[in-house]
Each structure stands twice: as C-alpha cells, then as structure tokens.
Amino acid sequence: MRETEIIARIRNLAGKTNSSRLITGIGDDCAIYRPRPGEDLVVTTDLTIQGRHFQLDSHTAADVGHLSLARSLSDLAAMGAEPLFCLVSLALPAELSSAWLKRFYTGLLILAGKSDIALAGGDLSRFDQVVVDVMCCGRVPRGKALTRSGARPGDVIYVTGSLGASALGLETRTGHAWKRHLRPQPRLAAGIRLRRLPATAAMDLSDGLSLDLYRLCLESGVSAQLDEAIPIAKGATLELALHAGEDYELLFTASPKSRVPAWIDGLSITRIGEIKRGKPGSVRFGKHILKPLAFDHFS
Amino acid sequence: MRETEIIARIRNLAGKTNSSRLITGIGDDCAIYRPRPGEDLVVTTDLTIQGRHFQLDSHTAADVGHLSLARSLSDLAAMGAEPLFCLVSLALPAELSSAWLKRFYTGLLILAGKSDIALAGGDLSRFDQVVVDVMCCGRVPRGKALTRSGARPGDVIYVTGSLGASALGLETRTGHAWKRHLRPQPRLAAGIRLRRLPATAAMDLSDGLSLDLYRLCLESGVSAQLDEAIPIAKGATLELALHAGEDYELLFTASPKSRVPAWIDGLSITRIGEIKRGKPGSVRFGKHILKPLAFDHFS
Numbered sequence: 361m362r363e364t365e366i367i368a369r370i371r372n373l374a375g376k377t378n379s380s381r382l383i384t385g386i387g388d389d390c391a392i393y394r395p396r397p398g399e400d401l402v403v404t405t406d407l408t409i410q411g412r413h414f415q416l417d418s419h420t421a422a423d424v425g426h427l428s429l430a431r432s433l434s435d436l437a438a439m440g441a442e443p444l445f446c447l448v449s450l451a452l453p454a455e456l457s458s459a460w461l462k463r464f465y466t467g468l469l470i471l472a473g474k475s476d477i478a479l480a481g482g483d484l485s486r487f488d489q490v491v492v493d494v495m496c497c498g499r500v501p502r503g504k505a506l507t508r509s510g511a512r513p514g515d516v517i518y519v520t521g522s523l524g525a526s527a528l529g530l531e532t533r534t535g536h537a538w539k540r541h542l543r544p545q546p547r548l549a550a551g552i553r554l555r556r557l558p559a560t561a562a563m564d565l566s567d568g569l570s571l572d573l574y575r576l577c578l579e580s581g582v583s584a585q586l587d588e589a590i591p592i593a594k595g596a597t598l599e600l601a602l603h604a605g606e607d608y609e610l611l612f613t614a615s616p617k618s619r620v621p622a623w624i625d626g627l628s629i630t631r632i633g634e635i636k637r638g639k640p641g642s643v644r645f646g647k648h649i650l651k652p653l654a655f656d657h658f659s
Numbered sequence: 660m661r662e663t664e665i666i667a668r669i670r671n672l673a674g675k676t677n678s679s680r681l682i683t684g685i686g687d688d689c690a691i692y693r694p695r696p697g698e699d700l701v702v703t704t705d706l707t708i709q710g711r712h713f714q715l716d717s718h719t720a721a722d723v724g725h726l727s728l729a730r731s732l733s734d735l736a737a738m739g740a741e742p743l744f745c746l747v748s749l750a751l752p753a754e755l756s757s758a759w760l761k762r763f764y765t766g767l768l769i770l771a772g773k774s775d776i777a778l779a780g781g782d783l784s785r786f787d788q789v790v791v792d793v794m795c796c797g798r799v800p801r802g803k804a805l806t807r808s809g810a811r812p813g814d815v816i817y818v819t820g821s822l823g824a825s826a827l828g829l830e831t832r833t834g835h836a837w838k839r840h841l842r843p844q845p846r847l848a849a850g851i852r853l854r855r856l857p858a859t860a861a862m863d864l865s866d867g868l869s870l871d872l873y874r875l876c877l878e879s880g881v882s883a884q885l886d887e888a889i890p891i892a893k894g895a896t897l898e899l900a901l902h903a904g905e906d907y908e909l910l911f912t913a914s915p916k917s918r919v920p921a922w923i924d925g926l927s928i929t930r931i932g933e934i935k936r937g938k939p940g941s942v943r944f945g946k947h948i949l950k951p952l953a954f955d956h957f958s
Binding site (some may be wrong): 364383384387388389390391392393394395397399400401402403404405406407409412434436438439441445447449451474480481482483485486487489491493495497498500502505507508509562563564575578579 | 687708734808
C-alpha cells in the first residue's frame with residue numbers, strides 16, 4: 361500500500377475533526393487550531409516503543425494504539441486539561457499487515473473518542489520495529505494548569521485509585537491486573553476535578569511513586585513524609601506500589617483546608633502523606649528515607 | 660547517566676524559554692503555552708530515523724539534531740507560520756555517549772536559536788537505534804495559514820531555490836550538495852513572505868516535486884501543467900529535480916494578478932507552470948503525464 365492511500369484510510373477512520381476549533385486536520389503540512397479566548401494550551405509527547413513498552417506477541421495492535429495514546433493523555437490529565445487534538449507518529453515494519461495498521465488506529469481512535477480528542481495529523485515511516493510517538497494538546501482556563509511545582513509545606517499528599525496493578529499484571533499476565541497493564545486509563549475526569557478543587561500540584565504516576573514523588577518535591581522545592589497508608593492494588597505488594605511504574609494514577613497535593621472528596625469519578629482518593637520543609641526531593645516513608653528506586657529510562 | 664540528570668542538562672542547554680507566552684517549558688508533565696488574541700496555531704510532527712533519514716557513520720550528532728528539527732520547521736514554513744516552540748522525542752542506544760547526546764541537542768538548538776523556536780519539552784527512551792520525532796508549533800494571523808488546498812485554475816506555480824541538490828549530495832557525498840543534504844534549511848522567512856503576498860497554496864518539497872505537486876493538486880481538486888523551466892541545482896539532473904526529495908524548498912501557487920518577486924530572502928523564485936482544471940492530481944510536464952514517482956515512505 362502506498363503512503364497516500366494509507367493516509368486517506370486513516371483520515372477516513374479519524375472522521376471529521378471533533379472540534380470546530382480544529383480548522384484543518386489530517387492532510388496538510390500542519391494541522392491548524394484556533395484558540396479560544398482565555399485558554400492556555402498544554403502540550404506533551406510520549407514515545408511508546410516495541411520491546412520497551414510493549415511486545416508484539418503479548419500486545420494486540422489495538423492494545424498498542426490504546427497504550428500510545430493513553431500514555432500521552434495521562435499527562436494532560438496530570439495538568440487538569442481537557443483534551444483537544446493529537447498528532448501520531450508511527451514507524452513500523454513492512455512485515456506488519458495493513459490489517460495491523462488498521463487495528464492500531466482503531467484501538468487508538470476508540471480511546472480518542474472516549475476522551476473527546478481529535479486525531480489531527482502525524483507522520484508515517486517504515487522501520488524494522490514499531491515506534492510510536494503521540495503528541496497531545498489540551499486546554500485549561502488561563503493560569504489554571506496543575507503543575508508539579510505548586511506543593512507547599514503543610515499540603516496533604518493524595519493518590520487516586522490503587523498502585524502496583526500494572527507491574528503485577530506484567531508478572532502474572534492474567535486477570536484484572538494484566539488488563540490494567542495492557543489498557544491503562546488516563547484519569548482525565550479526575551484531573552479536571554482536581555484542577556477545580558484546586559489541587560496545589562499534580563502529576564501522573566508513570567514511573568513509580570518513589571521516583572515521581574521525588575520529582576514533584578524537587579520541582580516544588582520541598583520534601584515529603586509518606587505515611588503507611590499507600591493503597592496497594594489487590595494482589596500487589598508494597599514494593600510494587602512504591603517503586604513500580606505504569607499505573608497512570610494521579611499523585612496530587614492540596615491545602616489541608618481543601619475539602620478533598622473520598623471518591624472522584626469512581627476512583628478512591630487516599631491520603632498518603634504530607635509535604636514538609638526540608639531538602640528538596642527528599643522523601644521519607646515512616647522513619648526511613650525512601651530512595652527513588654523506580655523506573656529510570658536511562659539507568 | 661540517569662534520566663533526571665539528562666533532563667536537567669537539556670533544560671540548561673535549552674536555556675530560558677524564549678517567549679513570555681511559553682508559561683512552562685521543560686520539566687513538567689506538559690509545556691504550557693498562552694495563545695495571543697487573533698492567532699491560529701499550526702502544529703506538525705516529523706520522524707527522523709537511523710538508516711532511513713540518516714546514518715551514524717555519515718551524519719554527526721549535530722547533523723542529526725539539525726536535520727530532525729529542520730524537517731519539522733519546514734512544515735511550519737510551508738504554512739507561512741512564525742515558529743513558537745517544539746517538543747523533541749528521542750530514543751537512543753546506550754552505546755552512544757553522553758557527548759553524542761549533548762552534540763545532538765547543541766546541533767538542534769543552534770537551528771532553534773536561528774529560527775526563534777523554543778525547546779519546550781519532549782521524551783527520552785532507550786532503544787537499539789536512534790529515532791527522533793520533533794513536533795513544532797507555530798503561529799499565523801487568524802485564517803491566514805497557507806494550505807495545500809487553495810490552488811485555483813489559472814494560478815501560477817512557483818518554486819523557491821533549485822531542486823535536486825539533496826539527492827545529488829547523497830550520491831556524491833561532497834561539496835555544497837552534500838551540505839544541502841546534511842543540513843537542509845527550512846524556508847521560514849520565505850514562507851512568511853508568501854503568506855503576506857498572499858500565495859494561494861503552498862507546501863514544502865520533502866518527497867520530490869512530482870509526488871508533492873500531485874498531492875497539492877489532489878487537495879486543491881485541480882490539475883497542473885509544468886513547463887520546462889524547472890530550476891535544477893548545479894550538477895543535478897532533471898530526473899533528480901523532478902523526482903528526488905529532501906530539498907525542503909517551497910512549492911507555491913499565486914494568482915496571475917499577484918506580483919511575485921524574482922527573489923525572496925536570497926532565494927530565486929521560478930515560475931514552473933500553471934494550475935488547470937482537470938482530473939484532480941493529474942500533472943503534465945510538457946506534453947506528457949508526469950507520474951508521481953518520488954519517494955513514498957511505504958512503497
């Protein structure tokens with residue numbers, strides 16, 4: 361199949377752009393977006409790579425499409441943003457059939473539809489392995505994006521849902537945990553709710569609580585005290601909940617004066633600790649220093 | 660080196676964001692951009708892949724950095740946009756030193772500085788080959804972006820500069836042509852000038868004149884008649900000028916009533932044909948049909 365035909369098919373699958381603000385979608389040199397007055401735009405990009413983030417023998421094409429978009433959408437959730445549009449870059453081997461390609465885009469577009477994000481363009485290339493890069497753009501009211509840098513001493517630390525399920529799934533390859541690993545759900549509705557609360561800082565847990573909380577504390581110039589109430593996913597261990605990645609739950613902080621609900625969008629909200637003055641990035645779990653042992657892409 | 664340290668170094672190299680409108684750059688889940696009133700945003704993304712777009716034995720790290728950004732900036736040029744910010748996703752093997760990484764970003768950031776575009780974020784991953792994906796965002800006054808779909812029968816077809824140099828350079832690996840291949844220059848100033856002219860349609864020549872003009876005609880629902888005045892780069896052949904890619908010159912159309920200058924930003928402007936009614940996408944060169952033989956990423 362020629363590139364022109366493939367792009368025509370993707371354009372057809374993507375359908376009409378879902379926003380009157382997206383003036384031009386797939387098919388030109390660039391997509392064109394007309395901003396609304398009073399909005400800030402947030403943009404992020406995430407690589408999803410064969411052998412690193414997924415395997416062709418365990419992940420279907422639709423799983424790969426879902427995962428690639430979910431990883432990037434999760435960053436929009438962490439900023440409290442409403443999704444607008446995405447660009448999808450895909451490199452793939454000639455051995456993969458056009459049916460694989462179609463199922464990849466179908467998996468991606470089902471999540472896009474649920475998340476109300478338009479596929480506005482991207483790039484295609486042949487390569488000997490599958491590499492995907494998804495850029496997502498979202499909107500927040502001016503000045504209202506949730507960042508990693510807003511946590512202040514005295515703020516309470518919370519997490520959505522439970523931790524360790526994705527890593528457990530990768531070990532057991534079965535049941536609910538495996539599904540959590542294959543099809544992570546970006547916490548978009550929760551992110552928007554946290555932005556309105558407002559939370560003081562937020563980020564998504566992609567690399568594991570110990571490393572991600574370290575990063576949040578570093579950006580905010582604060583330290584943290586975790587208590588022992590970490591919500592561990594059913595069947596997982598404390599070790600996985602503290603150090604394993606890819607749960608895509610939201611980690612956030614809020615003023616002790618904020619009324620944080622026990623549930624948001626069907627997700628339990630658990631208080632896991634408190635922001636403290638002290639060495640930026642330092643995190644204590646009970647009486648001990650918690651080292652950022654979680655997943656490092658370059659270690 | 661750990662990811663956190665690498666990101667700190669890139670952040671340092673990238674310096675402060677070059678725009679007061681880029682509220683948050685590298686270091687959070689997303690970058691934050693505050694649009695100006697009356698502007699449209701244009702966004703594009705381009706993959707640059709080892710073994711496909713460059714080789715590690717012929718391209719320095721700085722060449723790869725330059726090329727990755729140039730390919731994406733060229734799409735902004737084609738829309739007549741002013742660059743705002745970019746996101747850079749980079750997958751690379753552990754064998755490549757941190758010096759390679761630094762030179763990659765240095766090469767990319769020199770072009771970014773010249774092009775007045777801020778490095779706002781990105782993603783990093785280990786992989787067994789180098790894969791880069793660069794998303795660029797630019798701005799145009801509301802409704803003024805140059806698209807592929809605006810060409811009308813009677814419009815004159817033009818091209819900036821000369822064609823075939825990049826492909827000649829790839830063959831000869833020497834002199835000016837090789838430099839053109841290694842370090843293509845996005846025609847940003849020319850694109851902005853064409854937007855103000857205004858041109859009726861524009862695109863960048865990344866895959867070769869025959870395929871790219873076919874695409875422009877298809878999007879505009881028109882056909883084209885090329886005359887024999889194609890500007891061939893010194894030492895190149897008509898064949899290369901018609902069918903070889905990666906010159907990154909601009910192809911554009913303008914009303915016969917428009918006063919198109921002979922030079923724009925130091926580049927010669929050559930009239931190469933005329934837009935006609937007829938089968939959409941059909942291109943004639945002299946008396947013959949010109950098949951879109953140029954580079955197809957999936958053929």
